[in-house]
Amino acid sequence: MARSTDAAGANGRSRMLRWLGYPHVRALLALVLVFCLGLYFNADGAFFRWATHRDMLRHSSVYGILACGMTLVIITAGIDLSVGSVLGFIAVAFSILSIHHGWSPWLAIPACLAIGALLGAVSGALIAAFGIQPFIATLAMMVFARGLAKFVSHGMKVSNYVQTPEGYVALDMPAIHGLIDQRILNGNLAVVTLIFLACLLISHVVLARLRWGRYLYAIGGNEEAARLSGVPVARMKLLAYGLAGFFSAVAGICQAAQEYQGDPEAGATYELKAIAIVVIGGTSLMGGRGGILLTLIGTLTIGYMEKILSINAAGEASRLMLTGAIIVAAVLLQRIRRR
Amino acid sequence: MQGIGKSFGGVRALHDVHLELLPGEVHILAGENGAGKSTLIKILAGVHRDYDGRIELDGRPVRFASPQDAAARGIAVIHQELSLIPSMSVADNIFLGRETVWTGALPWVMRRRQRRRAQQILDQLGLNVDAESTVERLPISLQQMIEIAKALAAEVRILVMDEPTSALTEPEVERLFALIAELKRRGVAIVYISHKMEEIHRIADRLTVLRDGRFVGTAPAAELPPPRLVQWMVGREIGEQFPRHTPHPGPVLLRVEELTLDDPHGLPLPVVDRVGFELRAGEIVGLGGLQGSGASDLLWGLFGARGRPRAGRIELHGRPYTPRSPGHAIRRGLALLTNDRKTTGLVLGMSITHNITLASLPRLSPGGWLRERRERAAAARLRERFDIRAADLDLEVQSLSGGNQQKVALAKWLEAGPRVLLLDEPTRGVDVGAKQEIYRLMDAWSAEGYAILLITSEMPELLALSDRILVLHRGRVTACFQRGEATQERVLRAAMGGTGEDAA
Numbered sequence: 021m022a023r024s025t026d027a028a029g030a031n032g033r034s035r036m037l038r039w040l041g042y043p044h045v046r047a048l049l050a051l052v053l054v055f056c057l058g059l060y061f062n063a064d065g066a067f068f069r070w071a072t073h074r075d076m077l078r079h080s081s082v083y084g085i086l087a088c089g090m091t092l093v094i095i096t097a098g099i100d101l102s103v104g105s106v107l108g109f110i111a112v113a114f115s116i117l118s119i120h121h122g123w124s125p126w127l128a129i130p131a132c133l134a135i136g137a138l139l140g141a142v143s144g145a146l147i148a149a150f151g152i153q154p155f156i157a158t159l160a161m162m163v164f165a166r167g168l169a170k171f172v173s174h175g176m177k178v179s180n181y182v183q184t185p186e187g188y189v190a191l192d193m194p195a196i197h198g199l200i201d202q203r204i205l206n207g208n209l210a211v212v213t214l215i216f217l218a219c220l221l222i223s224h225v226v227l228a229r230l231r232w233g234r235y236l237y238a239i240g241g242n243e244e245a246a247r248l249s250g251v252p253v254a255r256m257k258l259l260a261y262g263l264a265g266f267f268s269a270v271a272g273i274c275q276a277a278q279e280y281q282g283d284p285e286a287g288a289t290y291e292l293k294a295i296a297i298v299v300i301g302g303t304s305l306m307g308g309r310g311g312i313l314l315t316l317i318g319t320l321t322i323g324y325m326e327k328i329l330s331i332n333a334a335g336e337a338s339r340l341m342l343t344g345a346i347i348v349a350a351v352l353l354q355r356i357r358r359r
Numbered sequence: 360m361q362g363i364g365k366s367f368g369g370v371r372a373l374h375d376v377h378l379e380l381l382p383g384e385v386h387i388l389a390g391e392n393g394a395g396k397s398t399l400i401k402i403l404a405g406v407h408r409d410y411d412g413r414i415e416l417d418g419r420p421v422r423f424a425s426p427q428d429a430a431a432r433g434i435a436v437i438h439q440e441l442s443l444i445p446s447m448s449v450a451d452n453i454f455l456g457r458e459t460v461w462t463g464a465l466p467w468v469m470r471r472r473q474r475r476r477a478q479q480i481l482d483q484l485g486l487n488v489d490a491e492s493t494v495e496r497l498p499i500s501l502q503q504m505i506e507i508a509k510a511l512a513a514e515v516r517i518l519v520m521d522e523p524t525s526a527l528t529e530p531e532v533e534r535l536f537a538l539i540a541e542l543k544r545r546g547v548a549i550v551y552i553s554h555k556m557e558e559i560h561r562i563a564d565r566l567t568v569l570r571d572g573r574f575v576g577t578a579p580a581a582e583l584p585p586p587r588l589v590q591w592m593v594g595r596e597i598g599e600q601f602p603r604h605t606p607h608p609g610p611v612l613l614r615v616e617e618l619t620l621d622d623p624h625g626l627p628l629p630v631v632d633r634v635g636f637e638l639r640a641g642e643i644v645g646l647g648g649l650q651g652s653g654a655s656d657l658l659w660g661l662f663g664a665r666g667r668p669r670a671g672r673i674e675l676h677g678r679p680y681t682p683r684s685p686g687h688a689i690r691r692g693l694a695l696l697t698n699d700r701k702t703t704g705l706v707l708g709m710s711i712t713h714n715i716t717l718a719s720l721p722r723l724s725p726g727g728w729l730r731e732r733r734e735r736a737a738a739a740r741l742r743e744r745f746d747i748r749a750a751d752l753d754l755e756v757q758s759l760s761g762g763n764q765q766k767v768a769l770a771k772w773l774e775a776g777p778r779v780l781l782l783d784e785p786t787r788g789v790d791v792g793a794k795q796e797i798y799r800l801m802d803a804w805s806a807e808g809y810a811i812l813l814i815t816s817e818m819p820e821l822l823a824l825s826d827r828i829l830v831l832h833r834g835r836v837t838a839c840f841q842r843g844e845a846t847q848e849r850v851l852r853a854a855m856g857g858t859g860e861d862a863a
């Protein structure tokens with residue numbers, strides 16, 4: 021990643037300020053501050069127990085997976101509001117396929133991933149081919165995918181209890197749900213966290229190792245200059261939104277597995293959390309700047325913030341208000357470099 | 360301004376620089392790319408606040424807190440990079456930040472009065488522009504003039520112009536000079552930054568020269584004839600400005616017949632109308648024409664940047680070619696250097712290296728995997744070749760001086776390995792030394808068998824570099840001159856729609 025102007029512009033007198041020129045340092049600083057809050061508001065030592073951190077990681081993984089796709093899209097100076105709805109739709113679709121129809125996971129998972137990628141690609145096509153603004157195109161997809169989820173589930177949760185003329189019967193729960201939901205290494209590492217790490221790796225490779233990634237940054241930085249340099253802009257947008265859909269599908273499968281059912285309302289407002297993670301990490305909503313490592317840090321920051329609020333038994337109302345305030349504080353912190 | 364110093368991070372951009380302005384004078388600020396000219400005037404304009412040294416206005420020390428603060432003291436600056444808001448109207452732009460309001464307490468903008476006043480200023484400048492039109496729909500040259508109008512709407516005492524003519528055509532430059540003369544009469548001090556020697560010597564009263572961020576000297580224009588000025592700027596003497604161009608015509612690389620291109624804004628008249636020409640390997644063909652002649656559109660059209668043309672046949676390397684997309688054009692060996700590096704040429708927030716390699720990634724990253732090492736090697740090679748002044752190739756392009764940015768844009772296209780170069784104002788904002796270097800490179804490329812289609816608003820450049828000159832007027836070719844036949848008058852006459860033949 022290019023070093024920012026401000027990195028060089030920071031005053032030579034202060035090494036500290038020079039360091040703040042690097043986005044990773046700033047992102048880490050926000051994480052450390054939130055962590056320190058945890059040390060202080062430790063809920064009678066609950067924060068010092070390993071289980072707290074373990075649960076935080078597990079709980080944040082689904083959001084983190086969504087944030088991976090969101091990062092790719094935001095780097096192109098776009099946004100994807102549909103990730104939460106696509107998650108909901110895939111959670112339902114995966115449950116129907118694997119529980120009701122008894123599809124093998126070898127079939128159900130690729131099918132769901134493909135559907136997710138396709139939905140994302142549709143948003144991408146609307147944006148690339150028709151020039152619809154990302155906000156609008158993905159807002160439409162957000163509403164559409166939620167409708168789709170309710171349509172295929174008839175508005176009800178899809179579980180292994182199904183209603184038949186003889187009353188409710190319980191179907192066999194396929195093993196895949198338990199497999200994804202379990203924790204390994206003496207319960208210290210959740211499988212969803214491993215999946216999250218894999219998603220981080222994939223998006224990191226795309227962004228930092230592949231030509232595609234460079235193109236995504238160029239498009240976000242100056243789309244017209246990128247186009248005139250031979251960057252296949254439309255194809256790259258298709259790729260970015262397609263991958264965002266793909267990661268939403270991954271998150272949807274995880275969510276369904278963790279809940280052992282497909283909830284058509286699943287993932288509502290998750291898109292906002294994914295955006296918050298990306299932004300708190302320091303990836304610019306203006307496009308062209310940021311990276312996946314920042315998103316990992318952002319995931320941890322948001323994850324800790326929520327964990328700290330929950331172990332301190334903050335009520336829903338104060339939790340929401342505090343979250344809002346902390347996001348603003350973290351983003352302001354990132355701007356210290358302007359001094 | 361006395362003893363001015365300024366550094367960015369560890370890099371010292373200015374070191375003990377002096378600048379003294381008298382009322383009613385045109386003061387030229389000269390120096391190579393990256394010498395620190397723009398930085399100096401940004402300090403004067405209150406853009407940079409942490410600097411060493413001091414500024415005195417009317418003998419009293421001042422320290423501006425912000426650009427608004429400087430503006431309130433009568434200092435107006437037209438920056439190198441345009442700063443208009445594209446989606447707003449001309450009038451709104453002109454009065455941005457000091458709207459005519461009803462009362463201070465109730466900021467109700469008196470649009471009608473403001474519009475009338477804006478129209479007055481525009482008319483004074485001889486601009487044929489409606490104050491209500493949206494800025495983004497105007498060509499850059501007009502935007503530049505509006506930038507000037509904006510400066511004039513306030514009471515100015517010191518007017519700073521950072522390379523104002525780099526996007527202007529000949530008649531517009533004349534209008535600007537007339538305006539400068541008028542301002543001089545009113546006692547305004549004018550700071551003028553330019554890399555164009557003819558201009559400098561036409562309007563200069565006094566000159567101040569910077570080199571590598573250091574003060575070289577201030578002298579009246581009469582004491583600093585062009586060769587000495589160049590020596591002050593570069594620190595050594597440089598020879599003949601234009602290289603002795605030797606034509607090396609080879610086989611026809613590009614043949615264009617009856618090419619017609621639609622207007623990109625959807626207007627009914629085509630911007631390029633049944634144009635035909637041949638371009639041989641080793642040849643430099645100049646395109647002359649005024650604003651709206653269609654020359655830039657022709658280059659964009661050939662490059663596929665506007666999709667498929669409406670009509671016409673094109674042959675490239677003896678094979679038929681239909682412009683489709685820039686990527687396709689690059690694969691067929693074309694390169695387009697656009698005339699506006701900020702909006703269409705560079706990704707300002709990306710590093711120098713990544714900008715240089717952007718158009719060559721298919722070759723530099725086989726299999727789709729980036730090879731940082733190869734990219735760095737390529738960038739280092741081109742930095743050498745173009746003498747790009749940057750502390751570090753990982754720096755963002757926007758931290759470079761204007762001229763060095765232009766070199767990065769050129770380097771990008773050279774790296775892409777084209778056969779036919781479409782160059783729109785390749786020397787815009789580039790200093791004398793680098794200009795000479797670019798001329799030499801163009802000559803070397805043509806010797807190596809590249810073909811070059813060149814647009815430049817600097818007439819001496821057009822006349823000296825081109826083997827042939829095609830003149831366009833409203834999308835049609837009005838004249839074609841061989842090298843030697845062309846003179847400034849004949850080209851201008853053809854550009855205004857005449858035939859290029861001398862009147863009987």
Ligand SMILES: Nc1ncnc2c1ncn2[C@@H]1O[C@H](COP(=O)(O)OP(=O)(O)OP(=O)(O)O)[C@@H](O)[C@H]1O
Nearest residue numbers: 367372392393394395396397398758759760761762
């Ligand atoms: N924001 C910045 N961060 C880091 N370096 C900068 C910044 N702005 C300018 N510089 C450096 O300061 C030096 C002077 O730049 P400046 O823009 O003043 O040059 P200039 O004389 O205007 O050149 P040109 O004729 O090419 O416009 C350059 O080396 C440039 O790289």
Ligand SMILES: [Mg+2]
Nearest residue numbers: 397439760761
């Ligand atoms: Mg400059």
